[in-house]
Structure formats: C-alpha cells, structure tokens
Amino acid sequence: xxxxISKRIDKFGQVLRVVGHRFWxxxxxxxxxxxxxEIETIARIINDHPFPFQPLQPTLKRHISPSILSTTFAExxxxxxxxxxxxxLKAYEFFEFCxxxxxxxxxxxxxEKTLHVLARMRYFDKGWELMKKxxxxxxxLLILKSLSIMxxxxxxxxxxxxxxxxxxxxxxxxxPGKKFGTQEFNILLRAFCTQRQxxxxxxxxxxxxxxxxxxxxxKKGRLGDALKLFEEMDRVNCLPTLETITTxxxxxxxxxxxxxxxELFNEIFKRNLxxxxxxxxGLLSSLIKSRDVKSAAxxxxxxVEKNIEFDHLTYHTMFWGLIxxxxxxxxxxxxxxxxxxxxxxxxxxxxxxxKFFCENHRVDLGLSLWNYLMDKGHCPHCHSLEILVTGLCSxxxxxxxxxxxxxxxxxxRHMSELVFQMLKRFLLQLGEEEKSQKLxxxxxxxxxxxxxxxxxxxxxxxADLLRxxxxxxxxxxxxxxxxxxxxxxxxxxxxx
Numbered sequence: 001x002x003x004x005i006s007k008r009i010d011k012f013g014q015v016l017r018v019v020g021h022r023f024w025x026x027x028x029x030x031x032x033x034x035x036x037x038e039i040e041t042i043a044r045i046i047n048d049h050p051f052p053f054q055p056l057q058p059t060l061k062r063h064i065s066p067s068i069l070s071t072t073f074a075e076x077x078x079x080x081x082x083x084x085x086x087x088x089l090k091a092y093e094f095f096e097f098c099x100x101x102x103x104x105x106x107x108x109x110x111x112e113k114t115l116h117v118l119a120r121m122r123y124f125d126k127g128w129e130l131m132k133k134x135x136x137x138x139x140x141l142l143i144l145k146s147l148s149i150m151x152x153x154x155x156x157x158x159x160x161x162x163x164x165x166x167x168x169x170x171x172x173x174x175x176p177g178k179k180f181g182t183q184e185f186n187i188l189l190r191a192f193c194t195q196r197q198x199x200x201x202x203x204x205x206x207x208x209x210x211x212x213x214x215x216x217x218x219k220k221g222r223l224g225d226a227l228k229l230f231e232e233m234d235r236v237n238c239l240p241t242l243e244t245i246t247t248x249x250x251x252x253x254x255x256x257x258x259x260x261x262x263e264l265f266n267e268i269f270k271r272n273l274x275x276x277x278x279x280x281x282g283l284l285s286s287l288i289k290s291r292d293v294k295s296a297a298x299x300x301x302x303x304v305e306k307n308i309e310f311d312h313l314t315y316h317t318m319f320w321g322l323i324x325x326x327x328x329x330x331x332x333x334x335x336x337x338x339x340x341x342x343x344x345x346x347x348x349x350x351x352x353x354x355k356f357f358c359e360n361h362r363v364d365l366g367l368s369l370w371n372y373l374m375d376k377g378h379c380p381h382c383h384s385l386e387i388l389v390t391g392l393c394s395x396x397x398x399x400x401x402x403x404x405x406x407x408x409x410x411x412x413r414h415m416s417e418l419v420f421q422m423l424k425r426f427l428l429q430l431g432e433e434e435k436s437q438k439l440x441x442x443x444x445x446x447x448x449x450x451x452x453x454x455x456x457x458x459x460x461x462x463a464d465l466l467r468x469x470x471x472x473x474x475x476x477x478x479x480x481x482x483x484x485x486x487x488x489x490x491x492x493x494x495x496x
Contacts, residue, residue: 038068043080044377046090050410053445056093064097071107074098078113083344084378087412088121092130099137106134108141115146119153128169135174142174148187155191163191186212211244218251223260226251242273246282253286261286277303281313288321293330296321312346319349323356331356332365339372347381354384358391366391370404379411386419398426402435409442 045063049056074095081091095114098104111134118127127150134141147170155163167188171180189212210233217226226248233240245268252261265283268275280303287296296318303310315338322330335353338345345353350369357366366388373380385408392401401423405415420443427436 035068035073039073039076039080040377042077043084043086046077046081046094047084047086047377047379047411049090051087051090051093051412056090057097060094060097066101066103069098069101069104071105071110074104075107075109075113078110078117080377082113082117084376085347085381086117086377086379088118088123088126090412091117092123092126095130099133106138106141108143108145111141112146112149116149119150122153122157124150124154124158131174144183144187147184148190151188151191160192163188210238211241211247214244214251215247218247218254221251221254223248223251223255223257227260239271242268242276242279245271245273246278249279249282250285253282253289256290258286258290258292275308277308277311277314280308281311281317284314285317288317288324291321291325293321293325293327297330310341310343312349315343315345316349316352319352319356323352328360328362332362335365335369342376344373344376344378347384350380350384351387354380354387358387363388363391363395363397367397367400367404374407379408379413382408382414382416386416389419389423393422393426398423398430398432402427402432402439405439406442409439409446412446414446415439415443 042063045059046056049059077094078091081094091114095106095110098110099106111130115127115130118124118130131142131146131150150170151163151166154166158166167180167184171178171184210229214226214229217223217229230240230244230248233244245264249261249264252258252264261283265275265279268279280299284296284299287293287299300310300314300318303314315334318334319331322334331353350373353369354366357363357369370380370384370388385404388404389401392398392404405420405423408415420439423439424436427433
C-alpha cells in the first residue's frame with residue numbers, strides 16, 4: 001500500500017513539473033516576443049530619424065529607459081541597424097548613448113557591429129575614433145576580429161600603402177606593447193586575398209596557411225592546384241575543415257566542373273561532417289553557373305526538408321540563375337516566398353531585383369520591394385533608388401518617384417546627381433517647383449556630413465539607364481517614353 005501511494009506521489013510530481021515547465025515556457029516566449037518588438041521599434045526609430053540634421057540623443061533618451069538597456073538589447077538593436085544598412089553615424093550615436101549609462105557594459109559583439117557599420121560606409125576617421133575610445137574604456141574588446149573588420153575595408157577602398165600604414169598604426173597605437181605575430185599577419189593576408197590582391201599578399205608574406213592558399217587558388221580558377229593541396233593535407237594528417245571543402249565546391253563551380261562539385265559535396269558526408277547553409281550555397285552556385293536551374297531548385301527544396309535555412313547568398317544565387325534564364329515567373333515566385341518569410345535581402349540582391357522588375361515592365365513590383373524594405377526599417381542602396389526612380393518616371397509615376405527619393409534622403413543616404421536632375425525636370429514640368437527645391441535642400445545638407453563617394457556600388461548607373469531606355473523604346477506594346485524623357489536620358493548618359 002505504501003509503495004502504491006509513493007508511486008502516485010511521484011507521478012503527481014512529474015505532472016506538476018511538466019505543467020510548470022509549460023507555463024514557464026509560455027511566459028518566457030511572451031517575454032521574448034515583447035523584447036523583440038522593443039528592439040524592432042527602437043531600430044526603426046533610429047533608422048527613420050533625420051540625424052545629423054537633428055540630434056539623436058534626446059530621442060534615444062525618450063524611448064529607451066535604463067530598465068531595458070542591457071548588453072543583449074544593445075547587440076540586437078545594432079544587429080538590426082547593421083542588417084538594415086542604416087547610416088553608420090546613427091549606429092555610432094546609439095553605441096555612444098549606451099556607453100554613457102553606467103548600467104551598460106559594452107561587449108565585443110556590440111563594438112564590432114558598430115565598427116563594421118562605420119567601416120562599411122568608409123567612415124574610417126570615426127572607426128579609428130571608436131577603436132581609440134574602446135582602448136581607453138575596455139581594451140579587452142580589441143581583438144583580432146576588430147582588427148580584421150577595419151583592415152579588410154581599408155584594403156578594399158584604399159591603397160596598398162594605406163593598408164600597411166593602418167596595420168602599423170594598430171600595432172603602435174591600439175595594441176601598445178604587443179608585437180604582432182602570425183595571427184595578425186594572417187589577418188592582413190586575408191584582407192589582401194579577399195580583394196584578390198595576390199601580388200600585395202605575397203609582398204607581405206610568402207607562406208599562407210593551407211586553407212587560405214586553397215581559397216586563393218579557387219578564386220583564380222586554379223582548381224587543380226587547390227585539389228593537389230587538399231590531397232596533400234590528407235597525406236600529412238591535416239584534416240580539412242568544412243569551410244575548406246566548401247571553398248573547393250565553390251572553386252569547382254568557378255571552373256564549371258559540376259561533377260567535381262557534387263563529388264566534393266558527397267565527400268562531406270563521408271567525413272562525417274554536417275553540411276550547413278554555406279555548403280549548400282556552394283553546390284547551388286555551381287549548379288547555377290552550369291545553368292542547371294532545375295537541379296538548383298531541387299537542391300533548395302532539399303534544404304527546406306532538412307531545415308537548413310536560406311541566407312542572403314542562397315536567395316541571391318537563385319535569383320541570379322532565374323534572371324539569367326529569363327524566368328520571370330520563377331523570379332516573382334521566389335520573391336513572394338522571400339517576402340512571406342520576412343527575409344531581408346542584401347543590397348546587391350535588391351539592386352538586381354529592382355533592375356529585373358523595371359526592365360520587365362513590373363515597376364509595381366519594384367515599388368512593392370521598396371515599400372517592403374522601408375516598412376522593415378531597411379534603407380535600400382542609392383543605386384536601387386536610381387533604377388526605381390527611372391522606371392517610375394518612365395511610367396508617368398512622378399509623385400511616387402518623389403516620395404521614394406524623399407524617403408532616401410530623410411534616412412541620411414545620398415541621391416545620385418543624375419537621377420536628381422531627371423526627377424527635377426519632371427517635377428518642374430508638372431509645376432512642382434516646391435518639391436524640387438525641397439529635394440535640393442535636403443541633398444545639399446547631406447553633402448556637409450556624408451562622404452561624397454561613400455554610397456556607390458562599383459558599377460555605372462549609366463549602363464542601367466541605357467538598358468532601361470532601350471527596353472522602353474523597343475517595346476511598342478508598353479507605354480512609350482515621351483520625347484522629354486528621351487532627351488533627359490540622353491543628357492544623363494553623356495555625363496558618363
């Protein structure tokens with residue numbers, strides 16, 4: 001009898017633990033949801049704020065109470081600003097706001113995200129200022145990753161000599177008393193190799209780690225040399241990592257050797273490694289390069305079945321393959337799937353989609369993409385605006401082109417002089433001189449605080465304007481361009 005009662009008590013205790021666990025989980029999920037809403041709200045407020053024309057700090061004080069200012073909160077807000085391509089100065093203002101509160105202790109994640117946003121927009125002076133400030137407040141946060149963030153961007157946008165000077169400056173002023181060794185030199189090598197500056201990399205150091213050498217071989221199309229080194233690693237019992245095999249899959253794709261890509265993909269399972277999104281992206285890229293879009297679509301379905309998340313590269317690669325095969329329906333279907341999942345694409349994917357939509361007479365989808373990004377607190381790249389405004393004006397939707405341009409300038413991003421002149425001509429033609437003047441004043445105020453070339457994308461918008469002109473004028477079934485717009489586009493193209 002005693003045994004029976006004891007068993008029942010144990011069973012009742014188990015039930016209580018299960019019920020209590022479920023109650024706790026529900027409460028916890030509700031709390032997480034509330035915190036996520038707070039993070040998104042603050043990120044949107046910062047991104048929409050007209051800084052630097054109005055001070056941001058008072059707004060932050062009104063909306064952020066000390067009770068919610070934690071390390072996790074700051075990291076998540078900065079993460080949202082980073083993903084949304086927010087103005088780097090705004091992210092820096094938010095981070096400085098956090099540093100002014102005694103309740104907040106900066107983390108390496110928050111510091112590195114802020115540094116990344118600044119370096120990405122070429123605010124190198126502010127980047128140095130931030131690193132110096134962290135060195136004084138919490139020098140333990142200055143680690144190899146922060147060094148890598150700064151050097152990789154300087155190597156991309158500045159000269160070889162400037163990069164070496166920055167490397168020496170870090171050693172002498174930011175890491176005093178520390179003699180840079182192998183790890184630091186490898187970061188410098190990676191910065192040059194990422195930009196395919198192989199001559200400069202060899203000038204700094206003649207010997208690369210095996211994985212870095214494989215990466216360099218693959219980028220130069222020397223798959224045979226990369227595979228030989230891969231086999232040599234096995235012979236000396238230097239087991240390749242998942243990242244190394246992923247690099248080789250990409251290299252086989254560059255060489256248009258789909259058989260070798262699949263063989264390397266299967267090699268991962270033979271080595272008892274777990275494939276991740278990067279591995280699937282490597283094979284997906286290889287399939288797309290060989291124009292096997294159908295197999296690429298099947299591979300994406302396999303990723304869904306295995307609960308492997310799509311990232312920005314997955315979407316970009318598949319969009320590129322569908323666009324190259326002129327599969328309009330496939331692009332629209334994938335775009336709708338992406339929006340349904342509330343995924344935010346990278347700037348280059350947005351530009352690619354915007355060009356495709358406008359060139360295929362779907363300016364409505366281009367505007368839909370713009371509004372989707374804006375609603376998410378994301379600030380599209382200025383080149384996306386150039387393409388969209390050109391498409392909208394060519395369709396007679398000048399008011400919508402003005403609204404998009406105004407939104408861009410309000411968020412502290414440049415507007416192309418060429419597109420501004422085109423929009424100005426249309427606004428004046430419609431008697432909207434006040435709106436034209438408003439855009440002019442906003443653009444001039446921005447010039448005082450933003451780097452003049454910090455928002456460009458590495459290829460000429462003139463080519464896109466020319467393609468749009470040809471597309472609209474060659475297709476008589478669509479709304480034809482007016483003589484006025486043809487004249488404007490010719491004037492703009494002469495500027496290149």
